[in-house]
Amino acid sequence: MLVGDHLGRVETEALLEMGRLDGALMYCMGAPESIYAGLALRQTLIGALRQEGHAFTETRFQAWFAGLTTLSDDPSHKARPPRAVCEAILTELTHSAWPVLARTAASLISALLAPHDLQSPDAAVELHTVNAHARAMVDALGAAALTPLPALDALHHAVAQSTVFAAVERAEPALKLVRADMRSDPHQAPRWAVEMLYGSCLQSAGALHHPIPLVGLIRPDTAGDMEPGEARIIRAATLCEIMSTQLAMLAHASRQSKRAGALDTRSTSRAPDVLALLSGFGAMRSAQIERVLKATRLGVRGMVQLLLTAGEIEQTTVSGAHLYAVRTHPSDRLGITAPLEEAFSDDAMDEYDASMAQIDRLLNNAASLQR
Template sequence: MAFTNLSFTSADELAALENLARTQAQAAIMLGRLSGRLGNLSAHAAHGFAARIIRDALLAALTQEGHRFTETRFAAWFAGLTTLSDEPLRFAPPPRGLAEAVLSELACSHWEPLANTALQIQAALLAPREPDDAEARAAARAALDEAAGIVAPIAADALPFPGLATIHQAISQSIRFALAERTPDLFKLDNLQLVLERERPPSPRWPLELALGSYLHASDFLPAALPIIGAIRLDAAGDADVPRRTIQAEALGHALACIGKAQDLSVVIDADTANLLAKLRASSRAPQLYVLLRAFGPMRTAQIEAMLGVTRLGVRSMLRVLMDANILDVQTIAGSKLYSARTLPACAMAQQQIVSAPVVFSQSALAEYDASMADIDALLARHPSNGLADE
């Protein structure tokens, strides 16, 4: 996105533009790196990566909708052993209905590892049912549809930032996604007047973050539509001025960095699986179970049966293999055993073997970026006394 027709009255404005260009460049590099590495994942690594981003999408959706919980509580709830939270919830929808909607959406992905893994994890969802689950699913579906409607008309561009700005502009015009207004109540106590601000309902961003992934895929920035969790910021909603665009680029870069860490983890898990379970026959499904437990989190035997479509005897056999390899932990919650993958210190060595794939950009993206930097250089040349030092 070239910076044309811009005029500045102060050095601060020039510095802000430089910061914007730098931030956007960093985000673009992360996007290119993510795209290049995604196509080079092995089958096990792609499976683990998909499980991790599904988990992150579920945690984000539940948290953004107002649920408060720990990771241990999430695992126990997902296994059907307890509620997600003991706190009274004023605005949050039933968590199972929300989780079902997220998993159903991800199961429709055109990227096979994500779709297949979402179906597996959907089968493992044993969370307690609630009377309003259907209503929660319908509300989530409506939010996903509105987000898709916002993203669909956005034209493809050489860089993702115009589309990201358009999404943030649409937030301020949406009743569903805009930040709720403050609603103070006034109380009189003798000669005192007290102001009590009501709790505002949450403004979830996860439907837009899923839709953003679809936009990046449709615009050929990513080979698959991935949830870009954390890329949408309510404080950057509104007109696309320089400060807001900078926040948007920072958020996108941070979200892509988190996805990159999930990629790194999936490569480590793949290497650990090959090293620790190398002697198993090719038909063994114990490696697949280890990948899922390590990437997604603890599960009970009933979940594993449903997730992998195996018998109870088959589950016991796989768990025994992992136990014999000393890579399985067990904890008891509400009288049921939850099995989790153990990370051995030696496994961390695989992290050092990760080699990032070369960053690949399209010629049009490089041309647009060069044009943007040329515009900035020209502006700086016209303001020699702007007080900015070279780095």
């Protein structure tokens, strides 16, 4: 297949997935939106920490966030302190133009019980500057008012030219007498700071209903001497994959919302709120649930016991403390996506189908003009 043909197909698929996500986001509100925001924040934090060079499992992340263990058994000396990174992300996203994401980020700051890093004060200052640079870059890209695919190329060009976000190549020391173990490697380029804000550019272009974080969008391997067509294919494929993942998260949030709503509880019970919280952000200890829901210890204990008895959550013990997580059913896994029809009302699906039909017509017209 010719590069041009392959490029056209991949870019069309990316735009279609973005259109599907945009249509789904328009009709996502209430509990599903809150759960989705929690999933998005969790994905953003984990993605940023791994981008920094921290190695950990998702289970370890939840225990670390709850203050029960270190993030890694063998911490990376090149990575920025993990708690400082999470604080910087959550603080920045409290200013998001997506109100539900902003509220969820603010509530999770209170639930961040992870151990303090020795380098946190210095790292906090650096990360504040990093976020300021990211905001400036995203604002400039948004002001250009480009459509999604040209904007994606402009994003990569801006990152490649940046002294803050461009990938740093390790240079050999000028003096060969310097021992290898004495070299000081720089931190990883904090691309996550731009990626978590870039959704605002897509929102301002009318491509997405909410400015969702998109950690993993920037592909530094497409900079340099790569053939432009191949670079665009890789970038579009990455965009398509991220949009597909977000759609899967949205469908998962809808299923979990229905599960919480189906609980047989009294009308004043907040047990569904606990289940929704754990469905979104993942495992938490009771102290975190108390802070997020602003509930009493006794109240949370009752909600948790109700959910345990109902078989909706499970309990694990880490460092002598209990972590509570949603009991996973086979169909609840993010890799198994239920049809979007299960997530929305018939009227909403009719409007969604009409929107997708319009997108198909526009893409077909664009393809005809290019021939």
